[in-house]
Amino acid sequence: MINVGVLGATGAVGQRFVELLADHPWFKLTTLAASDRSAGKPYGKIVKWRLDTPFPENIGKIKVVPTSPSAMKNVDLVFSALPADIATATETEFADAGIAVCSNASSHRMEPTIPLVVPEVNPEHLGxxxxxxxxxxxGFIVTNPNCSTIMMVTALAPLRKFKFTDIRVATMQAISGAGFEGVAAMAIYDNVIPYxxxxxxxxxxxxxxxxxxxxGKKVVNAPFKVSASCHRVPVIDGxxxxxxxxIKEPLAKIRKAYMDYKPPIKGLPTQPAESVHFFDEEPDRPQPRLDRMRGRGMTVSxxxxxxxxxxxxxxHNTIRGxxxxxxxxxxxIVKKKYL
Known part of the structure; x- marks a missing residue:
């Protein structure tokens, strides 16, 4: 087992990390970090558990520590749910201290030497x-993309063999993407926020x-353009x-690409049976309420x-995204023997 910790363990994404790691077959969750005012207190006493799954009682007695490498010496890897403004320096400190960092923050995503990875799309970028x-x-830092970007690139993965130069996307994003306190109720009820x-x-x-x-030692960007328009809608998750x-190919070829798609990796505990689920016959799917928990929240439909x-x-934006x-x-990272 590999000892791991979570930075920002009390927030929306931090709680998802705790949920996913509480009984993980490869990782032992030993350390939880949060604000200084929470340090020294049992996690179960200070967290306001807001997920729709039961609180993992085996984690409740873990005492929260400050967010610093010196307080997490016995971990090999940390998962970062820190806000971007804090993550920039903090994640660098952990990597410099010899600890691997898997970050959900945006701070380091576009740095040339830091991988921005979706395992089904670009596992080789771990190089x-x-x-x-x-x-x-x-140590080192590996990042995952923005939640909406993850959905888009995973959905495009079966189509990479086709030529395209222009992607346009309009999103309808759940309110949980803004965190527990991110969108005021009076702002989102009966409304769509187009920014x-x-x-x-x-x-x-x-x-x-x-x-x-x-x-070699750098990533050459894909030769296409993305134009995005993003909107917040009154959906909880998804x-x-x-x-x-x-893409100019016949639609039958596109459909076959989705039907035949197999991800380039396998054997990872969190990977769903279907990374991409294709609805071929149902004209009104996917829908967040019906489909967000497909593959335990890890499938893109x-x-x-x-x-x-x-x-x-x-x-699902806080799980898959x-x-x-x-x-x-x-x-x-473990499978590729970087730990």
């Missing part, structure tokens, strides 16, 4: 870990790095998006495939 280690650093800060920029840049090619790709190429994609993505990355 950038070697570039980090070449600098003399014992999410920096979300469009993340989708338009991160996708190019993820679907790019690792050449980001839905309409995607347009300028695709439907409404039409000429163009146009389709709808959906996935956040904590689950980081845990899957960590499993791939």
């Amino acid at each position: 950038l870990i070697d570039v980090q280690k070449d600098t003399g650093r014992d 999410i800060g920096k979300e469009e920029e993340k989708m338009e840049t991160e996708a190019l790095k993820i679907m790019g090619t690792l050449k 980001h839905t998006m309409a995607v347009w790709a300028d 695709v439907g409404r495939l039409r000429e163009g190429v146009r389709f709808v994609a959906m996935g 956040a904590a689950g993505a980081s845990v899957l990355n960590a499993e791939l």
Whole structure:
């Protein structure tokens, strides 16, 4: 078993990390870090558990520690659910102290030597870990993308053999993506908010790095353009998006690509049986309420495939799009023997 910890363990994504790691077959959750005012107290006493799954009682007695490498000396890897402004320096401190970091924060995603990974899409980008280690650093940082970007690139994975230069996407994003206190009730009820800060920029840049090619010590961006329009809607969990790709192949070929799709990796505990579920016959799917927990929240669902190429994609934003993505990355890191 590999000893792991969670940074930012009391927030929305932090709680998802705790949920996924409480009984993980490869990782032993030994350390939880939060704010200084929570340090020294049992996790079960200070966390306001807000997930729709029972609180993992085996974790409740773990005493919370400060968010510093010196307080987490007995862990090999930490999962970061820190806000971006705090994560920038803190994650670097952990990596410099010899601890591996799997981060859900946006701080380091676009740095040239740090992998931005979705295991089903670009597992080879973990090679950038070697570039980090070449600098003399014992630890390293691996990031997962923005939650909406993850849904889009995973939905596009079966289509990578086709030529396209233009991707357009319009998202309908769940309120949980803004955190427990992120969207006021009076702002979102009976409403759609047509703006999410920096979300469009993340989708338009991160996708190019993820679907790019690792050449030597750097990633060459994918040769297409993404145009995004992002919107917050009154759904609790599950980001839905309409995607347009300028693929000229017959629709039958596109459908077959989804039906035949097999991810390039297997054997990871958090990986679902289907990384992409394709709704071929049902014209009104996917839907967040019906499909977000497919594959224990790790499956991206695709439907409404039409000429163009146009389709709808959906996935659970705090599982597949956040904590689950980081845990899957960590499993791939173990499989590739970087720990």
